[in-house]
Amino acid sequence: MMKLHIFAALSFGLIAAPVVALAGNGADILKSQCISCHATVKPEKPGLDHIWERKGPDLYYAGSKFNKPWLVKWLQDPVRIRPAGELYRKHVKPGDKEDVVDESTLTPHMKLAKADAEAVADALMALTGPAGLVNKGAFKGGKVSMTMxxxxFNKLRGCGACHMAKAGTGGLSGPELYTGGERLQADYIYSYIKDPQKFDPGVWMPTLNLAEPDLQRLTGYILQLSAPEGK
Incomplete structure (x- = not known):
């Protein structure tokens, strides 16, 4: 019987999969189906080895990262977030001019029935991670000029080298951000940009040492990418 990795495509690729009703509570589904690909508790030895070996992103702080409505929706109809999966170097092959994503290496993902998606989303939102990981209230909610x-994003800080702010445009090694405002909590975006090593010790995303106005501007821009003005 094929083993079901419910959350692998939070970073992996997707192919068509049937809707599956697991008829269990969210915590049980997390325990039985997700821990082979994701850390639902903080790793004892976080670092580059953990990042290299993991099959999907850590979920032990999911409740401080994701928006619940997005989780419920995504679990019922998952789409790829990381164009080249996790870890990027494991899922690319040489192309004519540059590396291309090797689709054959990306893990398929199943869809959950609505009741199970809601139960799992509830369980994930309860996983808030250690105190102080996300700076609550850090983003002040100001609007930013999409042009600026x-x-x-693209020229002054080079975020577009790893991330897509628009479908089909930008880097493939990081998660796309054109749905970031729908998917991610504002304070998580701010906190991760400010200090990615706090979440993933050894991760290749640099700590940019941005001034506070720039942290606010970049967070606001990513949030607005999902809004009508960002389309």
């Missing part, structure tokens, strides 16, 4: 935000 795009310039800052």
């Amino acid at each position: 935000g795009s310039m800052f």
Whole structure:
């Protein structure tokens, strides 16, 4: 029987999969189906080895990262977030001019029935991680100019080398961000940009040492990418 990795495609690729009703509570589903690919408790020895070996992103702080409505929706109809899976170097092959994503290496993902998606989302939202990981109230909610935000994102800070702010445009090694505002909590975005090593010791995303106005600007821009003005 094929083993079901419910959350692998939070970072992996997807192919068509049937809707599956697991008829269990969210915590049980997490325990039985997700821990082979994701850390639902903080790793004892976080670092580059953990990042290299994991099959999907850590979920022990999912409740401080994701928006619940997005989780419920995504679990019923998952789409790829990381164009080249996790870890990027494991899922690319040489192309004519540059590396291309090797689709054959990306793990398929199943869809959950609505009741199970809601139960799992509840369980994930209860996983808030250690105190102080996310700076609550850090983002002040100000609107930003999409033109200036795009310039800052793509040219001044080079975020577009790893991330896509628009489908089909940008880097493949990091998660796409054009659904970031729908998917991610504002304070998580701010906190991760400010200090990615706090979440993933050894991760290749640099600590940019941004000034507070720039942290606010970049967070606001990513949030607005999902809004009508960002389309």
